[in-house]
Amino acid sequence: MFVLVNLKTYPCDPIEVAEAVRDVDDRTDARLAVAPQAAHLERVAETGVETWAQHVDPIEHGSNTGQTLAESVADAGADGTLINHSEQRLKLADIDGSVRAAERAGLETVVCANNPAQIGAAAALGPDAVAVEPPELIGTGTPVSQADPDVVEDAVDAAAGVDADVSVLCGAGISTGEDVVAAGDLGAEGVLLASGVAKADDPTAALEDLVDPL
Numbered sequence: 700m701f702v703l704v705n706l707k708t709y710p711c712d713p714i715e716v717a718e719a720v721r722d723v724d725d726r727t728d729a730r731l732a733v734a735p736q737a738a739h740l741e742r743v744a745e746t747g748v749e750t751w752a753q754h755v756d757p758i759e760h761g762s763n764t765g766q767t768l769a770e771s772v773a774d775a776g777a778d779g780t781l782i783n784h785s786e787q788r789l790k791l792a793d794i795d796g797s798v799r800a801a802e803r804a805g806l807e808t809v810v811c812a813n814n815p816a817q818i819g820a821a822a823a824l825g826p827d828a829v830a831v832e833p834p835e836l837i838g839t840g841t842p843v844s845q846a847d848p849d850v851v852e853d854a855v856d857a858a859a860g861v862d863a864d865v866s867v868l869c870g871a872g873i874s875t876g877e878d879v880v881a882a883g884d885l886g887a888e889g890v891l892l893a894s895g896v897a898k899a900d901d902p903t904a905a906l907e908d909l910v911d912p913l
């Protein structure tokens with residue numbers, strides 16, 4: 700299972716969490732990565748953890764201001780990027796442009812979507828993976844795998860119906876190893892989570908709990 704920890708703009712220490720993700724990754728068969736804010740990418744990548752951006756824009760080098768260029772994210776040490784997170788929504792054409800920009804820069808891609816219908820559209824753009832995250836469950840601590848298991852299974856079917864090479868993650872409210880196992884049982888190949896680690900008093904303990912049953 701892939702466990703991708705999005706730090707959003709939570710007031711955690713990104714280096715402390717990055718080191719925790721790196722150390723727990725070394726002790727488990729699961730694949731762990733962390734997605735800090737753009738301004739923290741370089742320092743986080745220097746810890747040796749697998750590092751992801753939270754967003755890249757559908758742009759090239761040139762006359763753009765205040766945007767995130769995929770090449771700069773890769774130069775900072777990122778291995779991949781989220782695109783179209785529910786808190787950073789894009790138009791379909793811009794999701795496509797961001798996926799192309801990320802590919803150009805050699806970044807792995809996870810395109811987020813709110814529901815199975817959007818997952819099908821996202822998979823058609825050819826990212827490495829898609830992630831279904833019902834917005835109403837984000838940050839609630841109620842896991843999507845428990846509150847809405849059909850949405851995960853339907854997302855897996857929707858992606859497989861479009862492109863069997865696109866893997867499916869799920870997210871929203873995931874905070875325990877039991878939630879991760881339930882996500883895997885529903886067909887997801889990984890989870891995307893934030894508050895369960897970024898807001899934890901002890902991120903290492905939270906991460907160990909997440910991967911313990913894997």
Ligand SMILES: O=C(CO)COP(=O)(O)O
Pocket residue numbers: 705784832836837838839840870871872873891892893894895
């Ligand atoms: O949006 C999310 C991950 O990108 C999910 O957030 P929570 O894990 O806080 O519900």
